[in-house]
Amino acid sequence: MVSQEVVVIITAGQYNGRHQRRAHIMAAQYAGFTALKVRVERGVAWVTIDHPPINLFDMLLIQEMDRVGREIEADDDVRVVVLQSANPDFFIAHADVTLIQQLPKDVPPKATTLGWFHQMVERFRTMPKATIGKIEGRARGGGSELLLSLDMRFGAIGRAILGQPEVAVGIIPGGSGTQRLPRLIGRSRALEVVLGCNDFPAELAERYGYINRALPAHELTPFVEQLAYRIASFPAPAIALAKASVNAAELPIVDGLLEEAHYFNQALATKEAQDRMAAFMAAGGQTYEVELAGIGADAPGRPG
Secondary structure: OOOHHHHHHHHHHHHHHHHHHOHHHHHHHOOOOOOEEEEEEOOEEEEEEOOOOOOOEOHHHHHHHHHHHHHHHOOOOOOEEEEEEOOOOEEEOOEOHHHHHOOOOOOOOOOOOOOHHHHHHHHHHHOOOEEEEEEOOEEEOHHHHHHHOOOEEEEEEOOOEEEOOHHHHOOOOOOOHHHHHHHHHOHHHHHHHHHHOOOEEHHHHHHHOOOOEEEEHHHHHHHHHHHHHHHHOOOHHHHHHHHHHHHHHHOOHHHHHHHHHHHHHHHHOOHHHHHHHHHHHHOOOOOHHHHHHOOOOOOOOOOO
16 A cells, blocks of 8 residues: 555656756746746646735736736646735735726627636636635635636635625626626525625635635645645646536536536546556555545555
8 A cells, every 4th residue: 555655755756857847947937927926836836916015906917817827728737726815915805996997988789709807717717727716815806706717716714805896886796706606606695795795704605605615724725735736746638628527517417418428538548547547456446445545646556
């Protein structure tokens, strides 16, 4: 039986050589940001929002979030993205109201393609990487909508606060909030969030399904690190295909099942799948003892 310590060493070994050689390339690739700091390690891109004083979602931050999303989407060495903040009081305060005030006052024809903000947040939902929000501080309006576009969200108890306050100033959430919230927490609760314009602290947000988990502040970083590095240790094609298949759950059930079957066949055809299944069986897979230990990153036989 392979110990967790040995598996950690094997997993780290996947990245040490190749990723150390590419460290200077990555540093150059993710340089030139003003409101963001980007660090790539062991297949995880840590994107830290650092835009004083309140991480306002202004034009600079929107443009840089769009750019970092495009670059990460195209980076084959990144399997997981974690968005976090350097400011413990603010993840992203909200969208810059002065930008909204500059939008046309005449109602244009109904759009037939997504606008630039929708395209930016939708990229995080659809890119073939796992996307995670690590929330400390306030994430209202556009900040909440960015988080809702991620695959997973984890908040610090006593620190994380989420909300959609737009109706209170006479508008509506226009960056995907009215569409993502009902799909995530249900229609009635979404209307409570959108029409009530109240803040939702981490514990209540977890109860509603607004975030995955509310964790004590001192446990948030270790938990997210462990999860991010664990996912990043798995084959990139399997991560991408699994995410695409889950996204297909918004289709009618038969259409979704057909998509799942197609993605399964694609994953099965990869060399990574063949190698890992063979290694699992060679290490005693499907025996009583191994099945008790579980199948995953710390399971016997999981190849590095």
